[in-house]
Amino acid sequence: MKLIFKLVLGLGALCLIAALILYVSGNRTVAEPFLIIALLSLAIGIRGANALKSFAYPIMIIGVVSTALIFPQYLIEINGFKLSLLVTPLIQLIMFGMGTTMSFKDFVGIFKAPKGVVIGVMSHFIIMPLLGFTLANLSNFPPEIAAGIILIGCAPNGVAANVISYLAKANLALSIT
Structure with a gap:
Protein backbone atom coordinates (compact mmCIF):
# COMPACT_ATOMS: atom_id res chain seq x y z
CA MET A 1 0.00 0.00 0.00
CA ILE A 76 -29.89 23.29 -2.48
CA GLU A 77 -28.67 26.42 -4.21
CA ILE A 78 -25.47 28.29 -5.01
CA ASN A 79 -25.67 32.07 -5.50
CA GLY A 80 -29.35 31.85 -6.40
CA PHE A 81 -28.93 28.93 -8.83
CA LYS A 82 -31.07 25.96 -7.80
CA LEU A 83 -29.01 22.81 -8.07
CA SER A 84 -32.17 20.75 -8.70
CA LEU A 85 -32.10 22.14 -12.26
CA LEU A 86 -28.99 20.02 -12.87
CA VAL A 87 -30.72 16.69 -12.18
CA THR A 88 -32.15 16.10 -15.67
CA PRO A 89 -29.03 17.15 -17.63
CA LEU A 90 -26.80 15.07 -15.36
CA ILE A 91 -29.00 11.99 -15.79
CA GLN A 92 -28.89 12.52 -19.55
CA LEU A 93 -25.10 12.86 -19.43
CA ILE A 94 -24.72 9.70 -17.35
CA MET A 95 -26.96 7.67 -19.67
CA PHE A 96 -25.16 9.05 -22.74
CA GLY A 97 -21.80 8.14 -21.24
CA MET A 98 -22.91 4.57 -20.56
CA GLY A 99 -24.49 4.32 -23.99
CA THR A 100 -21.24 5.25 -25.70
CA THR A 101 -19.56 2.23 -24.12
CA MET A 102 -22.01 -0.14 -25.80
CA SER A 103 -22.25 -1.50 -29.31
CA PHE A 104 -25.01 -3.03 -31.40
CA LYS A 105 -23.49 -6.44 -30.65
CA ASP A 106 -24.31 -5.99 -26.94
CA PHE A 107 -28.03 -5.69 -27.70
CA VAL A 108 -28.01 -8.60 -30.16
CA GLY A 109 -27.05 -10.88 -27.27
CA ILE A 110 -30.15 -9.71 -25.39
CA PHE A 111 -32.45 -10.64 -28.28
CA LYS A 112 -30.81 -14.05 -28.73
CA ALA A 113 -31.46 -14.96 -25.08
CA PRO A 114 -34.53 -12.99 -23.95
CA LYS A 115 -34.85 -14.92 -20.67
CA GLY A 116 -33.09 -12.13 -18.74
CA VAL A 117 -35.43 -9.50 -20.18
CA VAL A 118 -38.50 -11.56 -19.21
CA ILE A 119 -37.17 -12.02 -15.66
CA GLY A 120 -36.41 -8.28 -15.43
CA VAL A 121 -39.88 -7.27 -16.63
CA MET A 122 -41.54 -9.69 -14.22
CA SER A 123 -39.39 -8.36 -11.38
CA HIS A 124 -40.26 -4.75 -12.13
CA PHE A 125 -43.96 -5.11 -12.75
CA ILE A 126 -45.02 -8.12 -10.66
CA ILE A 127 -42.52 -9.10 -7.96
CA MET A 128 -41.48 -5.62 -6.76
CA PRO A 129 -45.03 -4.21 -6.40
CA LEU A 130 -46.21 -7.39 -4.66
CA LEU A 131 -43.21 -7.31 -2.33
CA GLY A 132 -43.91 -3.64 -1.52
CA PHE A 133 -47.57 -4.44 -0.85
CA THR A 134 -46.63 -7.41 1.35
CA LEU A 135 -44.09 -5.40 3.35
CA ALA A 136 -46.59 -2.57 3.81
CA ASN A 137 -49.23 -4.96 5.13
CA LEU A 138 -46.85 -6.85 7.44
CA SER A 139 -45.14 -3.78 8.91
CA ASN A 140 -48.08 -2.13 10.73
CA PHE A 141 -46.89 1.31 9.62
CA PRO A 142 -49.34 4.23 9.36
CA PRO A 143 -51.22 4.34 6.02
CA GLU A 144 -49.03 7.16 4.68
CA ILE A 145 -45.81 5.19 5.23
CA ALA A 146 -47.40 1.99 3.88
CA ALA A 147 -48.44 3.84 0.72
CA GLY A 148 -44.86 5.09 0.32
CA ILE A 149 -43.50 1.55 0.62
CA ILE A 150 -45.92 0.36 -2.06
CA LEU A 151 -44.99 3.27 -4.34
CA ILE A 152 -41.28 2.54 -3.94
CA GLY A 153 -42.00 -1.09 -4.84
CA CYS A 154 -43.83 0.04 -7.98
CA ALA A 155 -41.19 2.54 -9.12
CA PRO A 156 -38.56 1.40 -11.59
CA ASN A 157 -35.00 1.82 -10.37
CA GLY A 158 -33.94 3.94 -13.33
CA VAL A 159 -30.44 5.26 -13.71
CA ALA A 160 -29.09 4.00 -10.38
CA ALA A 161 -29.25 0.34 -11.40
CA ASN A 162 -27.61 1.12 -14.73
CA VAL A 163 -24.77 2.99 -13.04
CA ILE A 164 -24.20 0.18 -10.55
CA SER A 165 -24.30 -2.39 -13.39
CA TYR A 166 -21.76 -0.34 -15.32
CA LEU A 167 -19.44 0.01 -12.31
CA ALA A 168 -19.75 -3.70 -11.51
CA LYS A 169 -18.98 -4.56 -15.14
CA ALA A 170 -22.27 -6.46 -15.33
CA ASN A 171 -24.44 -6.89 -18.43
CA LEU A 172 -25.20 -3.21 -19.11
CA ALA A 173 -27.33 -3.98 -22.17
CA LEU A 174 -29.61 -6.15 -20.04
CA SER A 175 -29.80 -3.45 -17.37
CA ILE A 176 -30.75 -0.76 -19.89
CA THR A 177 -33.28 -3.02 -21.62
Whole structure:
Protein backbone atom coordinates (compact mmCIF):
# COMPACT_ATOMS: atom_id res chain seq x y z
CA MET A 1 0.00 0.00 0.00
CA LYS A 2 1.38 3.43 -0.94
CA LEU A 3 2.24 5.93 1.75
CA ILE A 4 -0.44 8.41 0.65
CA PHE A 5 -3.20 5.84 1.15
CA LYS A 6 -1.84 4.99 4.59
CA LEU A 7 -1.80 8.68 5.53
CA VAL A 8 -5.38 9.16 4.34
CA LEU A 9 -6.47 6.06 6.29
CA GLY A 10 -4.71 7.43 9.37
CA LEU A 11 -6.51 10.76 8.95
CA GLY A 12 -9.80 8.88 8.65
CA ALA A 13 -9.10 6.86 11.79
CA LEU A 14 -8.20 9.99 13.77
CA CYS A 15 -11.32 11.79 12.57
CA LEU A 16 -13.48 8.77 13.43
CA ILE A 17 -12.04 8.63 16.94
CA ALA A 18 -12.57 12.39 17.33
CA ALA A 19 -16.15 12.08 16.06
CA LEU A 20 -16.91 9.27 18.51
CA ILE A 21 -15.42 11.16 21.47
CA LEU A 22 -17.29 14.35 20.56
CA TYR A 23 -20.55 12.48 19.99
CA VAL A 24 -20.34 10.62 23.31
CA SER A 25 -19.51 13.86 25.13
CA GLY A 26 -22.67 15.48 23.71
CA ASN A 27 -21.10 17.69 21.02
CA ARG A 28 -23.00 16.20 18.11
CA THR A 29 -22.81 19.24 15.82
CA VAL A 30 -19.03 19.42 16.25
CA ALA A 31 -18.70 15.65 15.66
CA GLU A 32 -20.57 15.65 12.33
CA PRO A 33 -17.81 17.18 10.14
CA PHE A 34 -15.29 14.76 11.66
CA LEU A 35 -17.57 11.84 10.76
CA ILE A 36 -17.86 13.05 7.17
CA ILE A 37 -14.09 13.47 6.85
CA ALA A 38 -13.60 10.01 8.39
CA LEU A 39 -15.95 8.34 5.90
CA LEU A 40 -14.53 10.10 2.86
CA SER A 41 -10.94 9.46 4.01
CA LEU A 42 -11.75 5.80 4.57
CA ALA A 43 -13.24 5.53 1.07
CA ILE A 44 -10.14 7.08 -0.48
CA GLY A 45 -7.67 5.26 1.75
CA ILE A 46 -8.95 1.73 1.17
CA ARG A 47 -8.44 2.15 -2.56
CA GLY A 48 -4.79 1.43 -1.78
CA ALA A 49 -5.58 -2.07 -0.49
CA ASN A 50 -6.46 -4.51 -3.27
CA ALA A 51 -8.54 -6.72 -0.96
CA LEU A 52 -10.71 -3.78 0.16
CA LYS A 53 -10.81 -1.71 -3.02
CA SER A 54 -14.35 -2.83 -3.88
CA PHE A 55 -15.69 -1.24 -0.68
CA ALA A 56 -14.53 2.26 -1.66
CA TYR A 57 -17.62 3.11 -3.73
CA PRO A 58 -20.24 2.14 -1.09
CA ILE A 59 -18.30 3.96 1.64
CA MET A 60 -18.02 7.04 -0.59
CA ILE A 61 -21.79 6.94 -1.14
CA ILE A 62 -22.38 6.73 2.62
CA GLY A 63 -20.03 9.69 3.12
CA VAL A 64 -21.71 11.82 0.46
CA VAL A 65 -25.21 10.95 1.70
CA SER A 66 -24.10 11.80 5.25
CA THR A 67 -22.85 15.15 3.98
CA ALA A 68 -26.18 15.82 2.27
CA LEU A 69 -28.15 14.88 5.39
CA ILE A 70 -26.00 16.92 7.76
CA PHE A 71 -25.48 19.99 5.55
CA PRO A 72 -28.42 20.12 3.10
CA GLN A 73 -28.33 23.92 2.88
CA TYR A 74 -25.12 23.77 0.82
CA LEU A 75 -26.67 21.42 -1.73
CA ILE A 76 -29.89 23.29 -2.48
CA GLU A 77 -28.67 26.42 -4.21
CA ILE A 78 -25.47 28.29 -5.01
CA ASN A 79 -25.67 32.07 -5.50
CA GLY A 80 -29.35 31.85 -6.40
CA PHE A 81 -28.93 28.93 -8.83
CA LYS A 82 -31.07 25.96 -7.80
CA LEU A 83 -29.01 22.81 -8.07
CA SER A 84 -32.17 20.75 -8.70
CA LEU A 85 -32.10 22.14 -12.26
CA LEU A 86 -28.99 20.02 -12.87
CA VAL A 87 -30.72 16.69 -12.18
CA THR A 88 -32.15 16.10 -15.67
CA PRO A 89 -29.03 17.15 -17.63
CA LEU A 90 -26.80 15.07 -15.36
CA ILE A 91 -29.00 11.99 -15.79
CA GLN A 92 -28.89 12.52 -19.55
CA LEU A 93 -25.10 12.86 -19.43
CA ILE A 94 -24.72 9.70 -17.35
CA MET A 95 -26.96 7.67 -19.67
CA PHE A 96 -25.16 9.05 -22.74
CA GLY A 97 -21.80 8.14 -21.24
CA MET A 98 -22.91 4.57 -20.56
CA GLY A 99 -24.49 4.32 -23.99
CA THR A 100 -21.24 5.25 -25.70
CA THR A 101 -19.56 2.23 -24.12
CA MET A 102 -22.01 -0.14 -25.80
CA SER A 103 -22.25 -1.50 -29.31
CA PHE A 104 -25.01 -3.03 -31.40
CA LYS A 105 -23.49 -6.44 -30.65
CA ASP A 106 -24.31 -5.99 -26.94
CA PHE A 107 -28.03 -5.69 -27.70
CA VAL A 108 -28.01 -8.60 -30.16
CA GLY A 109 -27.05 -10.88 -27.27
CA ILE A 110 -30.15 -9.71 -25.39
CA PHE A 111 -32.45 -10.64 -28.28
CA LYS A 112 -30.81 -14.05 -28.73
CA ALA A 113 -31.46 -14.96 -25.08
CA PRO A 114 -34.53 -12.99 -23.95
CA LYS A 115 -34.85 -14.92 -20.67
CA GLY A 116 -33.09 -12.13 -18.74
CA VAL A 117 -35.43 -9.50 -20.18
CA VAL A 118 -38.50 -11.56 -19.21
CA ILE A 119 -37.17 -12.02 -15.66
CA GLY A 120 -36.41 -8.28 -15.43
CA VAL A 121 -39.88 -7.27 -16.63
CA MET A 122 -41.54 -9.69 -14.22
CA SER A 123 -39.39 -8.36 -11.38
CA HIS A 124 -40.26 -4.75 -12.13
CA PHE A 125 -43.96 -5.11 -12.75
CA ILE A 126 -45.02 -8.12 -10.66
CA ILE A 127 -42.52 -9.10 -7.96
CA MET A 128 -41.48 -5.62 -6.76
CA PRO A 129 -45.03 -4.21 -6.40
CA LEU A 130 -46.21 -7.39 -4.66
CA LEU A 131 -43.21 -7.31 -2.33
CA GLY A 132 -43.91 -3.64 -1.52
CA PHE A 133 -47.57 -4.44 -0.85
CA THR A 134 -46.63 -7.41 1.35
CA LEU A 135 -44.09 -5.40 3.35
CA ALA A 136 -46.59 -2.57 3.81
CA ASN A 137 -49.23 -4.96 5.13
CA LEU A 138 -46.85 -6.85 7.44
CA SER A 139 -45.14 -3.78 8.91
CA ASN A 140 -48.08 -2.13 10.73
CA PHE A 141 -46.89 1.31 9.62
CA PRO A 142 -49.34 4.23 9.36
CA PRO A 143 -51.22 4.34 6.02
CA GLU A 144 -49.03 7.16 4.68
CA ILE A 145 -45.81 5.19 5.23
CA ALA A 146 -47.40 1.99 3.88
CA ALA A 147 -48.44 3.84 0.72
CA GLY A 148 -44.86 5.09 0.32
CA ILE A 149 -43.50 1.55 0.62
CA ILE A 150 -45.92 0.36 -2.06
CA LEU A 151 -44.99 3.27 -4.34
CA ILE A 152 -41.28 2.54 -3.94
CA GLY A 153 -42.00 -1.09 -4.84
CA CYS A 154 -43.83 0.04 -7.98
CA ALA A 155 -41.19 2.54 -9.12
CA PRO A 156 -38.56 1.40 -11.59
CA ASN A 157 -35.00 1.82 -10.37
CA GLY A 158 -33.94 3.94 -13.33
CA VAL A 159 -30.44 5.26 -13.71
CA ALA A 160 -29.09 4.00 -10.38
CA ALA A 161 -29.25 0.34 -11.40
CA ASN A 162 -27.61 1.12 -14.73
CA VAL A 163 -24.77 2.99 -13.04
CA ILE A 164 -24.20 0.18 -10.55
CA SER A 165 -24.30 -2.39 -13.39
CA TYR A 166 -21.76 -0.34 -15.32
CA LEU A 167 -19.44 0.01 -12.31
CA ALA A 168 -19.75 -3.70 -11.51
CA LYS A 169 -18.98 -4.56 -15.14
CA ALA A 170 -22.27 -6.46 -15.33
CA ASN A 171 -24.44 -6.89 -18.43
CA LEU A 172 -25.20 -3.21 -19.11
CA ALA A 173 -27.33 -3.98 -22.17
CA LEU A 174 -29.61 -6.15 -20.04
CA SER A 175 -29.80 -3.45 -17.37
CA ILE A 176 -30.75 -0.76 -19.89
CA THR A 177 -33.28 -3.02 -21.62
